Amino acid sequence: MAQTGQERTDTAVVDHGGGVWGIKVPIPDNPLGHTLVHVLDTDRGPVLVDTGWDDPASWDALAAGLGALGLAPADVHGVVITHHHPDHHGLSGQVREASGAWIAMHAADTEVVLRTRSAEPGVWYDYMAAKLAAAGAPEEHLAPLRAARRAGRLRTLPGLRAAVPDREIVPGDLLPLAGRRLRAIWTPGHTPGHVCLHLEEEHPARLPGNGRLFSGDHLLPGISPHIGLYEDPTDTRVTDPLGDYLDSLERIGRLAPAEVLPAHQHAFTDAPARVRDLLAHHTERLSGLWHLLAEQSLTPWALAERMEWNRPWAQIPYGSRTIAVSEAEAHLRRLVKQGRAEPVPGSDPVAYRAL
Template identity: 50%
Template sequence: MKTRRRPYAEQRPQDLGGGVWSVPVPIPGSPLGYTLVYAVESPKGPVLVDAGWNHPEAWQALSGGLATLGIDVSTVRGVVVTHFHPDHAGLAGQVREASGAWIAMHENDAAMVRLMHDFAGDEHTAFQSDMLRRAGADPSEARAASGERPAPPAVPDRELRDGDLVDLPGRKLRAVHTPGHTPGHICLHLEDADRLFTGDHVLPDITPHIGIYPYDREDVDPLGDFLESLERVGELGTLDALPAHEWIFPDVAARAAEIRHHHEEKLDALLALLAGQPEPQTIWEVAAMMTWNKPWDTLPPMLRGMAAGEAAAHLRTLEARGRIRRLPDVELVRFQALDS
């Protein structure tokens, strides 16, 4: 079954067959429009894949949407979260309050959630501002790009690792660790139905944000991890993909290959940009030269900050591959292409 992306107002809960349902849950103020939350049937109560943004309208859409499908939210057995972002994990705590459900996510993202709870709002703002300054943003832009942080999601009760089976009696729902978009992003393979819940890892039309935070980290390579994860998902074969945004589509392997190709082209273009510069470039300067869905000059400060995070992830991958080097500098991070 395949559906096309429509505005949220045109979305409806759907019975997808085989004991799987989808419920569109709005994301207030986001161009994405909504998150597709899935419910998977089991003899001991349904398990949700993701939960949606923590907002009264979203809660009404989730609980009401489940009700139209004949599912009372109080019967939900558990919520398995593909990753900790607020449009996926935000309502998990409220579902737990309503039903006593457990919440599960990968151990790496669980660690991120605990860190968020320990990190006060003013500390977060200062951290972001300093990170942006080291990337090359001027002080006023660094302050404007910091923005407010959503409330952190509920701390999970259960932690998953790659290959673990979710507690879903009578079904086989296996966690596939697919880091990149977040350190603990997981896809979920419904092995008894040849379906893959892809979260944000593989989407049918757009590609997920792959950033690195702080921008100047040298001990991780999120884009490299993402590209490897795409290969791994491709090895699962021509499964039907049930993504968290846009629409359901067939042959996840083919789409994963397209996304890998897109990022390799982007890496080649970035390397050519750097090779053409006579001086080393800051992350902010690199981001301003790259191609985005809107011209850099028209991007609001927060989106510039996200673009810089994505530029930093691409720079880190080129560095890990030995194609560029960073210059030692305490105050600013600069990169330079190496002779090929």
């Protein structure tokens, strides 16, 4: 694999040293801007950590980034996916078609991919409409979902063409990468099968700490990742994604990598400090929500309207409101599990109160 300079802004390629590069792959119409696809040199050829969104411009950016390294998509040996979301897994199938590369993912997220691909048309719309109605969403929010269902706009959802992985990432195991030591760490919360990947090698600049961490969306330098509910229309279990996330955060904090290579924003150091910030953020948010519920019983929708976001509720776009309600529900489940809140008996839609 060809060496690069420290940074190439023309092709948005960054050399992180030690046979690791980052390529900025754009996400269409998304404030995040891009996914950082990482290229890891191995003795059997380049391996990608995530691939980016399934879009022609994104594919062109990925191919251009590889080209700046003297590579082509056909040269890719393998693909390791941190989680199933389309800005990470979207181009995996196209990479495999071009190269024959294997694709690895945690079993819990592979299950999501299989379920999404095999679901009958309209299942997702029906499920989301019913779920949002139960959360107290107003009719004007439900109407577009029902209209899309009736109009048959069912095959435009991201993830319906996602590639089925052919290898399983087993937590705690080293991935079979020739000449590298990359260990999988299961970090559920953002998705049920999210993994971070610990490169157990000395930092190329000899920064203090334990190797480097490809953190996906689990640990980002300036964003608190979305923690919503694990969406599975057939699963009746009451999951606790926020509890999963907080436990996973503490595990990463104890690992204390020398540097974190996330899938968005930029690389950073001092992971334990960032973990402490995020733990404090969620502790404060849970406390604030408990105080809201102590004042009055609220549905998840009404709670989301009162939560602090990066903009006023009236300015939050339609799709982001759905995500916000899911995050409110995840926090409610944590409060219920902690014994600090409970559903109000007989309420419809279900409201919650503080204990």
